[in-house]
Amino acid sequence: MGNPALRTEAVWKVFHQEAEEVRAVRGVTLTIQHGEFVVLAGPSGSGKTTLLNLIGGLTRPTDGRVWVDGLELTRMSSRELARIRLEKLGFIFQSYNLLPVLSALENAEFPLLLRGLERGRRERRVRELFQRTGLAGLEHRRPGKLSGGQQQRVAVIRAVVGEPALVLADEPTANLDSAASDILLTVMEELNRDLGTTFLFATHDSRLMERSRRLIHLVDGQIVSDQWQEPRREL
Amino acid sequence: MSFKTAVITKLALRNLRRQARRSLLTAASMIAGGALLIFSLILGDGTHEQWIDSAVRMADGHLTIQSPRFQGSRALKDRMPGESRAFVEQALLQGGIVGEIRVMAPRLAVTGMASSAAGARPARILGVDPAVEVSFSVLDEKVRQGRYLRPGDRLAAYVGIGLLEALDLRLGSKFVLTAQDAGGEIAGQLVRVVGTFRTGIPEVDRSLLHIPLSTAGAWLGCGGDVTSMGLLLGNSELVPQVRRSLQQRLSETHGTEALRALSWRESLPELDAAVKIDDFSNYLFQGILFGIIALGIVNTVLMSVMYRRREFGVLQALGLTPGQSASLVLVEGLILTVLSGTIGIALGLSVTWFLWGEGLDLSSMMDNEWTFSGVVMEPVVVPRFRVARMVQGLSFIFLIGMLASLYPALRAMRIDVAETMKFER
Numbered sequence: 001m002g003n004p005a006l007r008t009e010a011v012w013k014v015f016h017q018e019a020e021e022v023r024a025v026r027g028v029t030l031t032i033q034h035g036e037f038v039v040l041a042g043p044s045g046s047g048k049t050t051l052l053n054l055i056g057g058l059t060r061p062t063d064g065r066v067w068v069d070g071l072e073l074t075r076m077s078s079r080e081l082a083r084i085r086l087e088k089l090g091f092i093f094q095s096y097n098l099l100p101v102l103s104a105l106e107n108a109e110f111p112l113l114l115r116g117l118e119r120g121r122r123e124r125r126v127r128e129l130f131q132r133t134g135l136a137g138l139e140h141r142r143p144g145k146l147s148g149g150q151q152q153r154v155a156v157i158r159a160v161v162g163e164p165a166l167v168l169a170d171e172p173t174a175n176l177d178s179a180a181s182d183i184l185l186t187v188m189e190e191l192n193r194d195l196g197t198t199f200l201f202a203t204h205d206s207r208l209m210e211r212s213r214r215l216i217h218l219v220d221g222q223i224v225s226d227q228w229q230e231p232r233r234e235l
Numbered sequence: 236m237s238f239k240t241a242v243i244t245k246l247a248l249r250n251l252r253r254q255a256r257r258s259l260l261t262a263a264s265m266i267a268g269g270a271l272l273i274f275s276l277i278l279g280d281g282t283h284e285q286w287i288d289s290a291v292r293m294a295d296g297h298l299t300i301q302s303p304r305f306q307g308s309r310a311l312k313d314r315m316p317g318e319s320r321a322f323v324e325q326a327l328l329q330g331g332i333v334g335e336i337r338v339m340a341p342r343l344a345v346t347g348m349a350s351s352a353a354g355a356r357p358a359r360i361l362g363v364d365p366a367v368e369v370s371f372s373v374l375d376e377k378v379r380q381g382r383y384l385r386p387g388d389r390l391a392a393y394v395g396i397g398l399l400e401a402l403d404l405r406l407g408s409k410f411v412l413t414a415q416d417a418g419g420e421i422a423g424q425l426v427r428v429v430g431t432f433r434t435g436i437p438e439v440d441r442s443l444l445h446i447p448l449s450t451a452g453a454w455l456g457c458g459g460d461v462t463s464m465g466l467l468l469g470n471s472e473l474v475p476q477v478r479r480s481l482q483q484r485l486s487e488t489h490g491t492e493a494l495r496a497l498s499w500r501e502s503l504p505e506l507d508a509a510v511k512i513d514d515f516s517n518y519l520f521q522g523i524l525f526g527i528i529a530l531g532i533v534n535t536v537l538m539s540v541m542y543r544r545r546e547f548g549v550l551q552a553l554g555l556t557p558g559q560s561a562s563l564v565l566v567e568g569l570i571l572t573v574l575s576g577t578i579g580i581a582l583g584l585s586v587t588w589f590l591w592g593e594g595l596d597l598s599s600m601m602d603n604e605w606t607f608s609g610v611v612m613e614p615v616v617v618p619r620f621r622v623a624r625m626v627q628g629l630s631f632i633f634l635i636g637m638l639a640s641l642y643p644a645l646r647a648m649r650i651d652v653a654e655t656m657k658f659e660r
């Protein structure tokens with residue numbers, strides 16, 4: 001466990017749009033240790049999503065290097081990147097993005113299924129997480145029959161179920177009302193505290209910023225501040 | 236089945252079910268296509284079998300055994316010894332293929348002249364064994380007057396109606412046959428008309444006549460020798476196998492040059508060409524039809540990929556490789572096509588079996604006698620159900636499914652995950 005969960009070194013991403021150059025991420029160097037609960041904040045267009053995509057191996061950097069759990073993504077083939085995503089990363093999206101043809105339980109266990117874990121172990125692990133996140137009894141519902149907050153909790157389980165080195169969450173609360181957001185944040189805090197899951201959020205949501213232990217501000221693709229703080233406990 | 240294949244198959248099945256309505260529409264066209272495909276294949280095979288059967292019974296059988304030199308020369312000096320019949324029978328027995336032979340007919344063929352008081356006409360004279368010829372040739376069924384040859388007949392002739400008229404003969408009339416005998420001398424033979432036939436093919440009616448083999452042998456100084464042995468098999472598909480086995484036995488016992496088994500494809504090249512052309516035009520038609528069906532499949536599968544771009548993005552974010560995303564699409568397309576194609580084939584088979592299993596009567600579609608490649612056709616086509624055709628049909632449908640899903644699969648593979656996540660609401 002000597003390696004940090006994440007390390008980036010002078011990462012750049014430049015998009016070419018027509019004649020224009022868009023420098024979405026400009027030389028970001030960042031290290032996140034295992035077990036951290038980090039929020040990446042910044043105005044719209046500051047490069048949060050782009051940075052998360054670079055870390056997730058979904059976008060290739062124009063320059064610089066990225067390591068996840070000590071493995072350098074920058075030189076990997078797309079197949080190797082897929083493997084890293086399967087084994088080292090978890091994703092939570094703004095609009096839940098559960099697979100509509102699978103039940104809540106099947107969605108949650110999907111990464112384990114892809115890793116070839118046998119059914120008994122998959123179910124035990126997923127049911128335990130359903131219990132822990134207040135979803136018990138909803139295992140066999142299709143996503144369409146769940147509320148937004150419930151769907152997002154299933155998505156959180158899907159992201160953490162394989163015990164990834166790092167969970168990347170882009171605006172996870174943006175589609176939720178404040179009550180549902182609160183529940184979701186509590187769930188993630190507990191997972192972070194009890195299982196040691198490492199979270200990196202990108203958000204505009206001030207409640208989420210307040211509840212993080214480390215808050216990074218991104219402006220115009222650059223880190224302008226990176227501070228540890230005493231997280232505000234839920235009321 | 237690896238667990239990844241299992242995951243992909245499960246997802247594919249669920250996705251097809253989710254898009255049941257669109258899937259069903261595409262499936263319906265595939266079902267109709269599969270049914271039509273198998274129907275036209277088995278009906279085509281039935282038609283061809285009938286062509287072949289009529290033609291080989293008018294000519295020299297599915298397989299003709301003769302000296303390789305006779306094929307070119309058609310001369311008596313290239314005949315084969317009378318014992319050949321016994322050799323061939325033995326070879327068939329040893330090869331374990333005697334059961335596939337319906338009839339074996341020895342024949343002595345010679346070209347000569349037929350003359351009467353009214354004049355002389357060129358004639359194709361065939362010495363036959365009347366006892367076996369009745370079950371080999373179709374000629375005895377075409378009798379117009381009198382009767383076909385019988386065992387024990389000696390100076391009898393069964394004459395085409397055109398030749399009969401040209402020589403101004405009638406039943407019971409005598410006339411003279413002349414031809415070069417085995418020794419190269421011109422020899423004559425007096426025969427009497429016992430029957431006359433009409434095939435409807437002018438060239439045949441004008442020149443062909445049958446006489447007893449024994450009469451021909453004595454006249455031409457060939458004794459019991461024959462020019463060829465015609466073999467009629469249960470059906471034309473047996474030809475290659477019987478031929479191979481027979482040829483092998485014959486060359487083992489007689490050397491490679493002595494006797495040769497000629498298939499109907501070689502002895503009736505126009506018929507062979509006609510069957511191939513007909514098959515080809517059927518394939519062409521099916522190809523076009525399935526091209527159209529395939530476009531429908533491409534459309535369905537591609538729509539479902541484009542409609543699920545975000546989903547494919549999520550799958551790749553969760554760790555599916557681009558290749559696995561592509562195979563998900565391929566599997567969906569294949570399940571859709573192969574399932575519906577198989578249903579279509581089963582449907583086509585059962586409908587054909589129940590409605591036309593005994594034969595499909597096309598006489599209402601033909602105004603008069605229909606001759607083909609010199610052979611008069613029966614208006615009833617009996618479909619032929621062959622396993623090979625079903626395998627062919629299924630493989631073709633599999634291929635179509637594969638080809639049709641290839642492009643959509645490629646699109647799924649090339650999806651830019653970051654792009655699909657961009658416009659989140």
Ligand SMILES: Nc1ncnc2c1ncn2[C@@H]1O[C@H](COP(=O)(O)OP(=O)(O)OP(=O)(O)O)[C@@H](O)[C@H]1O
Nearest residue numbers: 015016017022024043044045046047048049050051
């Ligand atoms: N594929 C692309 N092609 C061109 N420009 C892009 C592309 N993706 C992002 N950008 C640009 O990069 C910059 C950063 O975008 P990004 O989506 O990372 O910002 P963000 O911080 O996530 O914003 P928001 O808070 O609105 O989600 C923006 O100026 C955006 O227009």
Ligand SMILES: [Mg+2]
Nearest residue numbers: 048049050170
């Ligand atoms: Mg963003």
